[in-house]
Amino acid sequence: MISNHKQQPSNMKRHLPYILLLAFILNACSNTKYLPNNQKLYLGATVKVTDKNISKKDAKAVVSELSDLTRPKPNASILGLRVKLYLYNISKGKKNFISRFINKWGEPPVLWSTVDVDNNATILQSRLQNEGYFHAMITPDSVIKNKTAKAVYNTVTGPPFKIKSITFPTDSDSLDTAVAGISKKSLLRVGDKYNFDVIKNERLRIDARLKEEGFYYFSPEDILIQVDSTNAGPYQVNLYEIVKQETPDKAWDIYTMNKTYIYPRYSLKDTAAKLDSAIHYNDYYVIDPKNTIHPYVFQNVIALHPNEPYNRTHHNQALSRFIDIGPYKYVKNRFDISPKDTLKLDAFYYLTPYPKKSLRFETLLRTTSANYNGTQVNVSWRNRNAFKGAELLTVTLMGSTDVQFGGQNNGYNVYQTGIQTSLTWPRFISPLNINTNNGYLPRTRLQLEYDLTRRLKLYTLNSFSASWAYLWKQDVHISHELNLFGFTYTNAADITKEYQDSIIHTRNPSLKHVIDNQLTFGPSYSYTYTNTTEDYKQNTYYYNSKIGLSGNILGLVSGADTLRGKAKSIFGTNYSQYVKVENEFRFYHKLNANTKFANRIIVGVGLPYGNSTIMPYSQQFFIGGANSLRGFRARSVGPGSYFPDATITNGSGFIPDESGDIKIEATTEYRPKLFSIVYGVIFLDAGNVWLLNSNGSQPGGAFTRKFLNDMAVDAGLGLRFDLTVLVLRTDLGFPLRKPWLPDGQRWVINQINFADGGWRSNNLVFNLAIGYPF
Missing domain, CATH: 3.10.20.310 (membrane protein fhac)
Structure with a gap:
């Protein structure tokens, strides 16, 4: 008995959060106590179909459609709780900052006095009659209980009227003949239910089709569709498509171009x-x-x-x-x-x-997920009609600096500068003649670029690139990019003794790979399908597939084989030989006008062969960061279960970037609108990179059949501020699974402790970025 009494306070403490949550829920349910005198809270509308003349399937469709038409809509609820209304009520009239902030999340009560049930009944009845239920009757009613009220719309539809026959114009003049000639693709079908919206769309279809045949002055109003129910039989109608006699003379003629x-x-x-x-x-x-x-x-x-x-x-x-x-x-x-x-x-x-020439100056403050703070400045000059052939000439100068004031990379600042020049023609400059037959012109693009990257106290990289590409859109959804020839050369300079000692001490091939001279050249092709601009759709998709090649023909002709001591070079540099394939799929599901699920899967594989045993550093895959695994710092994950901390560079503090030849990544996001321009997100990321071939210096880094056991997983939440011209994004992520830990210990969900400063310092990653991650 004494032992049991001693446990009671502990049990009470354990259940206290649940008691408080229950108290909040019960309190949130009492929204009616805030109502003005003699007012009732509107809880919504119910449509009841009492007619046995229609099937259960049709009755269900009628209830769904009519319910969406009732106005006003009641206060939003989650599991029966009107949380937004509660937030409005508890903050209403208060002027302190917290109350004003809470009030932005709330919404005022929808009162029964604002509901016009008779007008709603008229609208619902009219909709049913437009859909063939000519005998429909709607009787409004209400259910009032204490301080709440509901609207009830009792519905008798009667049998739906169906189309018995359709008669098209029979006269021999050009316009009547043209209308009759396109009747095979009519939206009206014998046996279908009468629907006024279909009739309106049929008139628009006729107009659109005739506009393709030279009837420039024709309009939808020139077609009359008569409905006759007197000679059709019970619950049937006959339809007659007629060209109005008062149609203007010009509308009867076919016009050709001059x-x-x-x-x-x-x-x-x-x-x-x-x-x-x-x-x-x-x-x-x-x-x-x-x-x-x-x-x-x-x-x-x-x-x-x-x-x-x-x-x-x-x-x-x-x-x-x-x-x-x-x-x-x-x-x-x-x-x-x-x-x-x-x-x-x-x-x-x-x-x-447009003005022919323009100059744009951009500056950006940024915080990267690798704990760097930096600035970037871009100066772009463009000429929209450089040589009087509608060519777009663009010259961009870029400079950036990223500094870490604390952490493992403190003092290893990164400075970048570069220049990019591109010339784009709105046509193909080649023997190719691709006619896209749409509103988009094919393009040819020549691009030259130089970048200099200096990582303080470590190394400097010079990168030169050039490309000649063709871009065209097959239709509004499908686009292609054929990079006929791409060239990249990267060489390292000013390699410090500290970095060289790190390579010797750790024998980590990724450290040396960064400063190896790299030469790639070859074609690439990219295919993209997207319908994400069609916001009215509930489900939208994006798919991109890209294949890139380097040194393939030259390597085959010259017999390049590094493994057999037959490495080939150009100007003293071994060129890279590989095939690289990347695929990205996105799926967006709209829950309602302000909320959607966003999902992404990325799979990429690089296959070095012949003159290469590993993908060039510039073509390898990386993971982690603001647009990837947001619970891990940029380029800090992988390859596989390998973790570099134990073998870090000879007592120095910098962390090398981790890369791989294979990449798998998946992300899902829940994106609700919170208020005004503020959107929220809850996300879950998973993925990793792997090496195609194992090496002794990065144990666990190679891709195997057990690759799922190497997946890193994180979660988090964030805010998006839609400023129209740009979207400012903040994400706070933390790891759920660390693949470098021993088997059985990789899931770290049970270690999450937001109250612990040490845990927060080692696990929370803040990302600040521009635009959505995908």
Whole structure:
């Protein structure tokens, strides 16, 4: 008995958090006590279908659809608790900072007095009638209990009316014949339920199709779809598509194209037609007295050609391409009936250019996940029409510094500077002739770059690169990039004695690999599919696949084989020979307008062979950091279960970057909107990198069938501030699984202790970044 009494305080202490949580929940449920006098809290609407004339499946669909139409919506709830309403109530009217902050998360009560049940009933009944339930009746009611109220809409649908027959125009004139000719793809089908929205969309379909066949002046209002239920039979309707007799005369005619005029330097002050100064090129005329651009630039832009029927798709394609070409900010156009032929159209395009030259200065303050604080400055100069061929010439100067004021890399500051020059043509500069047949022009890009990276007290790296690439969009979702030739050369300079001693002391090949001279050259190809811009969809996707090659043909021809002592070099440097494949898949699921799940999987493999036994450092995979595993510092994980701390460089404090030939990474995020411009996130990351071939200096670093046992896992939360021009992101992550620990000890969830300063110092990683991680 005495022993039991002594345990009671301990049990009470253990259960105290649950008691407090229960007290908070019960208190949060009492939102009605904050209501004004004689007011009731609106709890939402219920739609009840009492009609037995429709199936259970149709009744369920009716309930779901009508429930979404009721207004207003009640206060949001989670498991029946209206937490946002509670936060509003407890902070309402208080002026201290904490209360004002809490109030931003809350929402005011939705009162029963704001609900117009009769108007809602009218809207619901109208919707049902538009969907073929012509006999539908909605009777509103309410359920009032104490200080709460619910709306109830008793619904009798009656049997749905279905389409018995559809009659299309039968006259022989061109417009009636055209409407009848496209009837096979009609949205209306015999046997379907009558639906007014489908009828409206059918009129839009007819208009869109006729616009492809030259009926420039036709409009959806020129089609009448009559509904007859008197001669169709019980709960059936006959539909008749008719071209209105009052349709304007011009809408009955097919128009073909005549001449196309382009004004490349238009402003609102220009009023003169200047047709006498037009330069004829191919199928169009360019009116450019100041000779600002070569006429041939527009040959892939204009899709409407003389004597061809007007086509709205080609019309819109030209508008998109005029913007996509680069130098032009606005484009407007008009079509006029030709003065010489009343069934021909003249097209006029008026282009307003950007300023030809511009200078941009950018500065960025940043904190990296490797505990570096730094600044970056970019100065970019661009010429949008460098050689009068709509070429985009860009020259960018970059300088950055990253300093660590505490931690293992204190004093090993990183300084970078570089220059990048690129020239992009809005067409293919090659024998290739790919016609994308959409609003996007193919492009050719030449890029040259030099970067200098200095890691204080360790080494300096010089990097030179060049590439020649073709870029094109197959359609709005699919894009391609073919880097026909890419060249990169990296050499190390000013290697300090400290770094050289570290290589000798640790015999860590990754340390030497960083400063090895590297030469890569070869093609690469990238394929991307995405529909993530279509925000109206519940599920959206992104997929990118890339393959890169280096030294393949030369290595095969020369018989390069490093393992057999036949390493080949160019200008004294062994060139890299490899095949590298990368795949990234993203999946976004929208829970509602303000909340979504975001998921990403990355798998990459580099295969060195012939003249190489390991991937060049610049082409290896890294993991950890602000856009990767956010509970681990940048480039600090792997390869595999290897951990460098025990063999760190001869008493020095710097931590080498860890890399691998294989990478697997997965991330999932829950992204709710909190308030205003602030969004939250809860994330879970997992992944690692591995070496393709084992080496004695990095035990556990090679990829094996037990690779899942090497996965690092972290979790965390963060905030995103959507500032329109950019998104500022903060993430706080911590590890859940450390792959370098002994088997059976790698999961460290039970060690999480936010109250312990030592744990926080060794495990919490703060990431500050611009933009979403994916």
